[in-house]
Amino acid sequence: MIEVTDLVRHYRTGDGVVRAVDGVTFSVAEGETLGLVGESGCGKSTTAKLLVALERADGGALSVGGIDVRTARGPHLRQLRRTIQLVFQDPYASLNPRRRIAATLAEVLTVHRLARGGTVAGRVADLLDMVGLPGSVADRYPHQLSGGQRQRVGIARALAVEPRVLVLDEPVSALDVSVRAEVMNLLASLRASLGLTYVFISHDLGMVRHLCDRIAVMYLGKIVETGGWRDVSDEPLHPYTRSLHDAVPVADPAVESGRAHRTLRGEVPDPAAPPSGCRFHPRCPIAEDACRTDEPVLTVRGDRAVACHLV
Numbered sequence: 001m002i003e004v005t006d007l008v009r010h011y012r013t014g015d016g017v018v019r020a021v022d023g024v025t026f027s028v029a030e031g032e033t034l035g036l037v038g039e040s041g042c043g044k045s046t047t048a049k050l051l052v053a054l055e056r057a058d059g060g061a062l063s064v065g066g067i068d069v070r071t072a073r074g075p076h077l078r079q080l081r082r083t084i085q086l087v088f089q090d091p092y093a094s095l096n097p098r099r100r101i102a103a104t105l106a107e108v109l110t111v112h113r114l115a116r117g118g119t120v121a122g123r124v125a126d127l128l129d130m131v132g133l134p135g136s137v138a139d140r141y142p143h144q145l146s147g148g149q150r151q152r153v154g155i156a157r158a159l160a161v162e163p164r165v166l167v168l169d170e171p172v173s174a175l176d177v178s179v180r181a182e183v184m185n186l187l188a189s190l191r192a193s194l195g196l197t198y199v200f201i202s203h204d205l206g207m208v209r210h211l212c213d214r215i216a217v218m219y220l221g222k223i224v225e226t227g228g229w230r231d232v233s234d235e236p237l238h239p240y241t242r243s244l245h246d247a248v249p250v251a252d253p254a255v256e257s258g259r260a261h262r263t264l265r266g267e268v269p270d271p272a273a274p275p276s277g278c279r280f281h282p283r284c285p286i287a288e289d290a291c292r293t294d295e296p297v298l299t300v301r302g303d304r305a306v307a308c309h310l311v
């Protein structure tokens, strides 16, 4: 469903060239959920925007449902919008504050000619029902809804075009902890009932592990590890993934204290001036001399791949 090969997106800024996405390769099969994990500033949201053609890549190849995303224009771009939709972290940013929810959903339906005239209201009601909202939400404005309700509207709006793929960019990170599980359960049940393919983006390895089939870990514009969710979350190989893993709060304090020495130190370096060699070397607890000069390549072993000299 998704084929990404050597994808590149660089931004020119006053500080130089920011290598937001710097040679990323992955694929997602139909019906599969890929978790894209990493700290903020690692290129996850840029990757999301490239997938849905909100931004255009500077290099590499990218296809979604057989559509060449990099060149899609006109009817191909409309077909792409019907195939893949992005759900934002903050639904407030993507909902027009002066519009009732019914009007927001109706606009998508009419722009894509999916409903007209008297059938629009019925379809809006169906969409609200699909995401577990009462029909009365149709007459409300975004500010009259809770964060969880707004994110459900954001999901309904994405589903209005009957897409095959959803890119979920930190869809529950902005929500109260108490409603996160509800929205995660909704996403899981929609995936099952609609046969959707997901790219689920999160900074939290613990968040993605139960929803995802496979996990790809991103650091400073590159993928450093991929594999099945159980392998990556139970036995992470790359030192960065291990640090993310150890940063996940665990219920057992005895285990937690044993892991304390391995938690992530420092911050993500400036992507306009990434470190030489392995980009993780300034933060890596096991870095050696070669790590400062030689860039490790993503090496496939069975159904896993890791970019590290010492793994």
Ligand code: SF4
Pocket (backbone or CB within 6 Å): 238, 239, 240, 278, 279, 280, 281, 282, 284, 285, 286, 287, 288, 291, 296, 307, 308, 309, 310, 311
């Ligand atoms: Fe650490 Fe070196 Fe592996 Fe990079 S290549 S993750 S610095 S051990």
Ligand code: MG
Pocket (backbone or CB within 6 Å): 040, 041, 044, 045
């Ligand atoms: Mg982001």
